[in-house]
Amino acid sequence: MIRVGTGFDTHAYDAASPLRLAGLDWPGEPGLSGHSDGDAVCHAVVDALLSAAGLGDIGGLVGVDEPETEGAASTGFVRLALQRLAAEGWRPVNVSVQIVGNRPKFAPRRAEAQAVMTDLVGAPVSLAATTTDGLGFTGRGEGVAVIANALIERD
Secondary structure (H helix, E strand, C coil): CEEEEEEEEEEEEEEEEEEEECCEEEEEEEEECCCCCCCHHHHHHHHHHHHHCCCCCHHHHCCCCCHHHCCCCCHHHHHHHHHHHHHCCEEEEEEEEEEECCCCCCHHHHHHHHHHHHHHHCCCEEEEEECCCCCHHHHCCCEEEEEEEEEEEEC
16 A cells, blocks of 8 residues: 655744754754754654654654753654654655755755655655745745655555
């Protein structure tokens, strides 16, 4: 059996925080607000994986205001989602991610980010980025939005 799920996440920029996106640190870039490290790519991937398996979303996996997740690395949330999938007999086939925002400039680190996320998920992860030509909160440079689609199958 094969199933597909979609995830979405968005975070405002927070210049007081370091940027963590797609499992990478981005020195010199404003961070993303959030209870954890704010990695919107990881958050959207978690939602895509869980929704594909009919297992809810990131809020049901980790508390968004729990003390133990404050400042936590979102890569750990992806690992938790993968464990939940495996417990139900699912495994990822691939994940596709679209980042929407003006910053950071993603193309120079695309291959590195794809390698990190592919290793984390255990299946191919493709990453793309776009801007909105100045429209909306991402176009005004207020934050990023991420859409992820995950294909999973039964073991």
